[in-house]
Amino acid sequence: MKKTEEILICTSADGKEIRIPVVRLEGDRPGPHAVITAGIHGCEYPPILAATEFARTVDLRAISGIVTIVTIATLPSFETRTPFVNPIDGKNPNRFFPGDENGTYTENLTWHLFHDIIEKGDYHIDLHCGDMTETLAGFCEFGTGYSDEVDRMSRDIALYSGVKNLVESNINSDEGDLPPGLNYVNSVKHGVAGAIFEIGQMGRTDREYVEAQLFCIRNVLRHFGNLDGEAVATPDPDWFTTYETVYSPAKGIFVRTVEAGDDLAAGDRIGEIYDYFGNYVTDVRCKKAARILYMTSSIAVDKDTFIADTVY
Ligand SMILES: [Zn+2]
Structure with a gap:
C-alpha cells in the first residue's frame, strides 16, 4: 500500500x-x-x-x-x-x-x-x-x-x-x-x-x-x-454517435436563445447576432435535429468561430 x-x-x-x-x-x-x-x-x-x-x-x-x-x-x-x-x-x-x-x-x-x-x-x-x-x-x-x-x-x-x-x-x-x-x-x-x-x-x-x-x-x-x-x-x-459543430455565420454580438442540453429540430434557432450598434444581423440555426452538448457562453463572435457542439 x-x-x-x-x-x-x-x-x-x-x-x-x-x-x-x-x-x-x-x-x-x-x-x-x-x-x-x-x-x-x-x-x-x-x-x-x-x-x-x-x-x-x-x-x-x-x-x-x-x-x-x-x-x-x-x-x-x-x-x-x-x-x-x-x-x-x-x-x-x-x-x-x-x-x-x-x-x-x-x-x-x-x-x-x-x-x-x-x-x-x-x-x-x-x-x-x-x-x-x-x-x-x-x-x-x-x-x-x-x-x-x-x-x-x-x-x-x-x-x-x-x-x-x-x-x-x-x-x-x-x-x-x-x-x-x-x-x-x-x-x-x-x-x-x-x-x-x-x-x-x-x-x-x-x-x-x-x-x-x-x-x-x-x-x-x-x-x-x-x-x-x-x-x-x-x-x-x-x-449519441455523431458530432456536428455550429459556427457563427457573422461577426458581432451573439445572444443565445437556447441552453446546453436542449433538443433542437433541423433549422431551429440557436441565437441571434447583432452588430456593434445593436442592429439585428442574422439568426444562428442548427442544420440537423440534435442535442446541444455545449456552446459558447460568450457574446463575442467572429464569422466562422465556434458557437455550439451538437450531437445526434
Ligand atoms: Zn477541457
Missing part, C-alpha cells in the same frame, strides 16, 4: 522545464491500472478540485491495483489563468495528443503525458468541464474501434460516469466534426480504454460540479475494481 506525490519534471525541446504533478495510489490487492487526467485545460476547475480531493481523502486500504492521477496537466495555463490554450505556445493541449518529443512546448507536454503516464494504464478518464466562456450539459464521450475489450471498457467508463449524455466516437469513423489530437481518442488508438468526462462550466467551482466529478472518479474506479464499493450504472442514458 503506497501513495506518492511527485512533480514529474521533463525538459521541452527548446530547453524549458515541464512540470507535471502526479499522485500515484497503489493498493495491496491486484487490480487494473487506472489513469485520471485533470487540468489539461488549466481554467477548468471542478476536475482539478475533484482530482485533488479524491487523492487527499481516499482510504488506501480501499484501493486495488494502481490509480495514477495527473492533478493539473497543463500547469502554465493554470498558473497564468489562461483558458483553452497553453500560453507558452498558444496551443490547445487537447488537440495535440500523442504529442511530439521534438515539437513545441505543448507537443512536448502531451508527448510526456502520454508516453510517461497514460500509455501505462489499462483505462484512462480525461476530466474536463466547460471552459471560462463555455456552458455545457454533463456528458461523457468514449472511444471505440480498437478491440472488443477496449471498446467495452470505454463504453463502461461512460455508463458508470454518472451523466446521461453518452457519446460514442469510433476512432475509425470519418463522420462528424470530432477534432484531431484528442487525449482520450489517442488513448483508445493505442489500446488504452478512454473517455472524456465533462461537467461544470464558466470558471465556476460550484460544489455540485465537483461532486459530479468525484462521483465519476469513484464510481468508475469501483466498476473496474480499483476502489471498494458498489458501482452504479446510469439508468436509461441517452446514446
Whole structure:
C-alpha cells in the first residue's frame, strides 16, 4: 500500500522545464491500472478540485491495483489563468495528443503525458468541464474501434460516469466534426480504454460540479475494481454517435436563445447576432435535429468561430 506525490519534471525541446504533478495510489490487492487526467485545460476547475480531493481523502486500504492521477496537466495555463490554450505556445493541449518529443512546448507536454503516464494504464478518464466562456450539459464521450475489450471498457467508463449524455466516437469513423489530437481518442488508438468526462462550466467551482466529478472518479474506479464499493450504472442514458459543430455565420454580438442540453429540430434557432450598434444581423440555426452538448457562453463572435457542439 503506497501513495506518492511527485512533480514529474521533463525538459521541452527548446530547453524549458515541464512540470507535471502526479499522485500515484497503489493498493495491496491486484487490480487494473487506472489513469485520471485533470487540468489539461488549466481554467477548468471542478476536475482539478475533484482530482485533488479524491487523492487527499481516499482510504488506501480501499484501493486495488494502481490509480495514477495527473492533478493539473497543463500547469502554465493554470498558473497564468489562461483558458483553452497553453500560453507558452498558444496551443490547445487537447488537440495535440500523442504529442511530439521534438515539437513545441505543448507537443512536448502531451508527448510526456502520454508516453510517461497514460500509455501505462489499462483505462484512462480525461476530466474536463466547460471552459471560462463555455456552458455545457454533463456528458461523457468514449472511444471505440480498437478491440472488443477496449471498446467495452470505454463504453463502461461512460455508463458508470454518472451523466446521461453518452457519446460514442469510433476512432475509425470519418463522420462528424470530432477534432484531431484528442487525449482520450489517442488513448483508445493505442489500446488504452478512454473517455472524456465533462461537467461544470464558466470558471465556476460550484460544489455540485465537483461532486459530479468525484462521483465519476469513484464510481468508475469501483466498476473496474480499483476502489471498494458498489458501482452504479446510469439508468436509461441517452446514446449519441455523431458530432456536428455550429459556427457563427457573422461577426458581432451573439445572444443565445437556447441552453446546453436542449433538443433542437433541423433549422431551429440557436441565437441571434447583432452588430456593434445593436442592429439585428442574422439568426444562428442548427442544420440537423440534435442535442446541444455545449456552446459558447460568450457574446463575442467572429464569422466562422465556434458557437455550439451538437450531437445526434
Ligand atoms: Zn477541457
